[in-house]
Amino acid sequence: MHRELKTAIAAVSVAALLAGCAAGAPDNGSNGDGELASSITVMTWGGTWTEAEAAGYHVPFTDQTGIEVNTATPMDVSKFRIAVESGNYEVDVALLPPYHFFLAKELGLLEPIDLSLIDTSTLSPDLEVDEFGVPGSMVAQQIAYRNDAFPNGGPQNWAEFWDVEKFPGKRSLEDSPVANLEYALLADGMAVSDLYPLTPEKIDRAFASLDKIKPHILAWGNNPALSQQMITDGEVDAMMLFSGRASSLDPSANVSVSWEQANQNVGLWAIVKGTPRVKEAHMLINVAMDPENQAMFSRTTGFGYGTVSPQGSDFFTPEELEKMPSHPENYAKGFKVDNEWWGKNLADILPRWEEWKIS
Amino acid sequence: MTVTADAKLVDAQAGGPRGSARATRSSKYAGRAAGSYLVTPALVFLGVTFLFPMLTVLWASFEGENGFTLEWYATALGTPVYQRLIVYTYVFSAGVTLICLVFGFLLSYAMATFWKRHAGAIMAGLLLAFWTGMLIRTYAWMVILGSKGIFAGAFRAVGVEEPPQMMYNTFGTVVGMANILIPYMVLMLYPVMNRVNPNLMMAAQTLGATRLRAFWRVYVPATIPGIVSGCVLVYMITLGFYITPALLGGTENMMISQIIERQISTLQNWNLAGALSVVLMLGCIIPLWIYSRQLKSSNVLGGG
Numbered sequence: 001m002h003r004e005l006k007t008a009i010a011a012v013s014v015a016a017l018l019a020g021c022a023a024g025a026p027d028n029g030s031n032g033d034g035e036l037a038s039s040i041t042v043m044t045w046g047g048t049w050t051e052a053e054a055a056g057y058h059v060p061f062t063d064q065t066g067i068e069v070n071t072a073t074p075m076d077v078s079k080f081r082i083a084v085e086s087g088n089y090e091v092d093v094a095l096l097p098p099y100h101f102f103l104a105k106e107l108g109l110l111e112p113i114d115l116s117l118i119d120t121s122t123l124s125p126d127l128e129v130d131e132f133g134v135p136g137s138m139v140a141q142q143i144a145y146r147n148d149a150f151p152n153g154g155p156q157n158w159a160e161f162w163d164v165e166k167f168p169g170k171r172s173l174e175d176s177p178v179a180n181l182e183y184a185l186l187a188d189g190m191a192v193s194d195l196y197p198l199t200p201e202k203i204d205r206a207f208a209s210l211d212k213i214k215p216h217i218l219a220w221g222n223n224p225a226l227s228q229q230m231i232t233d234g235e236v237d238a239m240m241l242f243s244g245r246a247s248s249l250d251p252s253a254n255v256s257v258s259w260e261q262a263n264q265n266v267g268l269w270a271i272v273k274g275t276p277r278v279k280e281a282h283m284l285i286n287v288a289m290d291p292e293n294q295a296m297f298s299r300t301t302g303f304g305y306g307t308v309s310p311q312g313s314d315f316f317t318p319e320e321l322e323k324m325p326s327h328p329e330n331y332a333k334g335f336k337v338d339n340e341w342w343g344k345n346l347a348d349i350l351p352r353w354e355e356w357k358i359s
Numbered sequence: 360m361t362v363t364a365d366a367k368l369v370d371a372q373a374g375g376p377r378g379s380a381r382a383t384r385s386s387k388y389a390g391r392a393a394g395s396y397l398v399t400p401a402l403v404f405l406g407v408t409f410l411f412p413m414l415t416v417l418w419a420s421f422e423g424e425n426g427f428t429l430e431w432y433a434t435a436l437g438t439p440v441y442q443r444l445i446v447y448t449y450v451f452s453a454g455v456t457l458i459c460l461v462f463g464f465l466l467s468y469a470m471a472t473f474w475k476r477h478a479g480a481i482m483a484g485l486l487l488a489f490w491t492g493m494l495i496r497t498y499a500w501m502v503i504l505g506s507k508g509i510f511a512g513a514f515r516a517v518g519v520e521e522p523p524q525m526m527y528n529t530f531g532t533v534v535g536m537a538n539i540l541i542p543y544m545v546l547m548l549y550p551v552m553n554r555v556n557p558n559l560m561m562a563a564q565t566l567g568a569t570r571l572r573a574f575w576r577v578y579v580p581a582t583i584p585g586i587v588s589g590c591v592l593v594y595m596i597t598l599g600f601y602i603t604p605a606l607l608g609g610t611e612n613m614m615i616s617q618i619i620e621r622q623i624s625t626l627q628n629w630n631l632a633g634a635l636s637v638v639l640m641l642g643c644i645i646p647l648w649i650y651s652r653q654l655k656s657s658n659v660l661g662g663g
Contacts, residue, residue, distance in 0.1 A: 076624055107627060176625075219527040220610060226501075233507050235526075347626050354618065355440035357610045 039068035040280045043080075043094035046073035047225065048248060048301060053095065056297025061287045067280055075100065080109040083272050093271045093281040095136045095288075099178055101268045102343025105132050111271040117282040119289050122309040124326075133268030136288055137297075138306035140325035140334055141179060142262035144231055144241035147254045155238055157260040162187035162213050169237025171213065172230055175220035177353040178346060179263050179337045183240070184209035186261055192335045203349070207356055220357065231255055247304030247323050262334035264325055266308070291315070298324060306331075420633030431634035441618065441635065448614045449642050452597035455536050459593050460586065462537065463544030467585075470545070471552035482549070485542040493539055497603050500535045501526060504607070532608040536600060543596065544589040551585030587653045591646040598642055615639055 042058065044050045050071055058069040072079060072091045077100050083089045096104065104110055110132035120129055127135040143161055145154030149169050155161040161171070161183075173180055182195055184206040195202075218236050221227045228245045230236050232253040246257045269288060271281040287293060294307040295315035306326025307313065313321060321327045325334070420431055435441055470478040488496070503509055504525040514522035525531055555578060563573035579586075601616040615635060622632035 077627055078624060081627060103625075103627060218524075218609075222605065226606070229501070233505050235506050347628065350621065350626060351438055351440055354444075354613075354621075358440065358443065358613055 036065065036067060037277045037280050039070055040093065040277050040284060041070045041072055041089075041091050042284070043075055043091040044071045044073055045075050049244070052297045052300035052305070055300045056293045056295075057284065057288045060290070060293050060296075061284050064287060065280070065283055067283075069284075077104050077107070077109070080104050080272050081107065084109050084274060087274075089272060089275045089277070091272060092275045092277045093269065093284055095267050096133070096270050097267050098265050098337075098339035099342055099346075101130075101133050101270055102340045103346075104270060105130070106343050109273055111273045111275065111278055111281075113271070113285075114282060117279070118286045122289055122291055122311055124308055124310050127266055127308055130268060133270040134285055134289070135266050135308045136269040136285070137267035138308055138326045139265050139267070139304065140243040140259070140262040140306075140330070141174070141240055141265060142243055142246065142334075143238065143258045143260075144246050144255050145238040145258075146231060146234065147256055149234075149237035154256060154258070156258045158183045158187040159189065161238060162209070164213075164216050167238065169216075170218040170235065171216045172219050172221050172227065172236040172239035173213075173217055174240055175222040175357075177349050178339070178342045179240075180210065181206040181349075182263070182335075182337055183261075184213075187213075192261070195335070196338050196341070198338075198341065198345075207352075210356070242304070243323075243325050244301050244304035248302035259325075259330040259333045262325070262330075263337045264331060264334040265339075266336070416633045416636055418633075419630050420637050422630055431630045432638075434631055435634040435638055441615070444613060444615045444618060445638060445642075448598060448616075448639070451612070451614065452594055452600075452642075455533060455540065455597050456590050456594045458533060459537055459540045459544045460590055463541045463548055463589060464582075464586070466541065467545050467548035467552050470549055471555070472557075478549075482545075485545055488539075488542050494602055496539060497535055497606050500531070500538065500607060504531050504534065526607055527609040529608070529612055532604050532612045535603040535607040536597065539603065540593045540596060544593055547589030547592060548582065548585040551582050555581045584653065587650060591650040594646050595643045598639060 042053070044053055050073065054069070054071075058071075061067065062069055075094065075096070079091050080094075081104075083091055101110075112131055113129075113134055115129070118134060120134060123129070123135060129135065143155055143158070145167075147154070150167060155163065155167045160167060173183075181198065181203060185195060185202060186192065188205060188209040190202075190205075198206075219230065221230065221239070224242055224245055227239065227241055228249060231239055231241065232249060232255070241257070243257070243262070246255065249255055269285045271278055271285075275281065289309070291307060291309040291311040292315060294309055294312045298305045298307055298312070299316075299320075303316070303320050303323040304325075306324045308326070310326075312326070316324070322330070325331060421427055421429070423430055436445075466481075470481050474481065505511065506522065506524075506526075508525075510525060511522040525534075559577050559581065560570075560573050563577045564570065568576065599616060600614065601620065604612050604614050605617055616639070619632050619635050619639070622628045622635065
């Protein structure tokens with residue numbers, strides 16, 4: 001009797017555990033008859049970025065459609081990949097940085113965009129709409145430096161960043177060959193128009209150029225939030241900083257930025273392939289095309305992010321516009337790293353980068 | 360097991376009068392055997408959440424475009440930079456383990472002997488450290504060791520213009536990791552030390568040994584079970600450390616865990632990440648083997 005009871009308890013608990021595992025996500029998707037889902041999940045970075053996304057896009061979207069927006073952090077292509085491979089769609093849509101976008105596109109993780117559902121007329125003619133993505137954000141990777149370290153002005157372009165005699169001090173760059181190879185070539189005297197395509201000779205030249213700055217790099221940044229800390233605390237005197245981070249720095253940090261030769265990163269909205277909420281995702285992207293919403297997004301980030309629509313500029317004062325990457329003057333001084341090329345080639349270059357870093 | 364089997368034999372030989380006792384004993388066996396079924400939910404849980412993902416990683420490390428392949432292991436073990444990093448990971452982890460051993464041993468010894476009154480409070484303090492997340496503590500160290508931190512301020516206060524670089528290098532990494540790992544070491548060492556008979560040291564001294572000699576020849580050997588289990592535990596944890604070397608370390612402190620993360624996240628090459636993870640895991644097998652050898656012989660040492 002004892003034994004049978006214990007066996008029964010064991011069997012029931014195992015069954016309950018397995019049933020719990022198999023329960024799966026609650027049903028939430030567009031039905032055939034056109035009924036909309038009750039919620040949609042957006043993949044996002046977290047922190048100020050997510051606050052800005054919510055203010056600019058999620059809240060207006062929910063107001064217009066009544067669909068709740070959930071967020072999933074952090075931004076990682078793995079989330080898209082797991083969703084597609086397992087069929088369990090924990091994320092539906094994301095505003096991907098360019099490298100992530102081209103990687104996801106390479107791996108076949110994205111849903112083709114149905115342009116009949118999205119009004120792209122407001123977009124700047126300079127920006128291309130991809131088969132799998134719609135331009136949604138603009139941020140610049142720029143040089144930032146401490147004013148107290150350089151009372152006579154800091155490095156304005158990459159050649160000056162490399163010049164440790166004229167501008168002595170500790171540096172930091174992002175821990176990735178993406179964009180850094182380009183900066184190294186620009187520092188070495190190459191013109192922006194000659195950068196692409198990146199041939200093996202150019203890559204060798206870039207690494208040789210990087211050798212010159214390497215002893216002065218204190219840390220290779222791999223965490224954008226910490227990068228803000230590095231320059232405010234004075235760990236480094238000059239670094240590559242995202243404009244979104246630079247603009248949200250406290251004025252007491254006494255940091256200046258340069259727009260010359262800045263890398264203008266255009267992020268794209270993309271939808272996970274095969275998500276049941278594809279229609280709702282398109283609706284969200286459509287809301288994001290509204291210049292007023294883009295202006296709200298940019299405002300909440302402290303103007304470090306630009307608007308992909310020229311009409312977005314109407315919502316800012318001239319002083320505010322000067323801080324934005326999409327300001328025509330700032331935009332003209334920068335260039336665009338070929339993230340599509342990197343999406344295909346990073347796997348080959350990364351071991352060389354790691355080797356170079358630790359040697 | 361042997362003792363109870365003998366008892367059963369005695370019962371059988373004794374026959375009738377002990378029949379009822381035998382019945383009780385066999386139902387005790389039955390109870391124990393059936394009771395073990397209750398572990399099944401836990402085993403299923405472990406199987407699903409632990410064993411299954413590990414087997415998936417193992418599978419992925421052998422999976423290529425055309426089925427079974429060893430190309431990922433060839434890449435993992437053949438690329439010079441990965442070889443260097445794997446070796447560095449093992450060696451650096453061993454170094455950190457040694458440092459934790461020295462400091463952990465000193466602290467445990469203090470708690471077991473001259474700070475015995477405060478041992479409870481010290482232990483509470485160490486356990487409190489476990490309640491704080493690893494990430495928060497690493498960030499805290501970044502504030503303390505930074506160029507605007509307490510130590511830098513102390514250096515400037517005594518007139519040193521440029522305080523030494525305490526972060527983004529080996530020093531910062533070791534400090535951050537040791538801070539997190541020493542409680543583990545103490546948790547392994549202190550119970551063993553507590554059980555060492557203090558009279559042993561006195562006996563050795565009455566037999567003519569100096570205090571130092573008594574310490575080395577009598578006390579330390581008695582604590583070896585604790586030392587081994589502490590070192591094994593700390594070494595295995597250190598091998599897989601990601602956050603602290605990534606945040607507090609410089610380029611010379613890169614460990615293989617950072618490469619694995621890159622492969623998974625930035626490059627989406629889960630096969631290579633799997634192969635590298637398996638290679639890292641193999642580094643745990645030797646300490647585990649040492650540990651199991653020591654466990655078997657611990658009966659001889661009589662305790663711990």
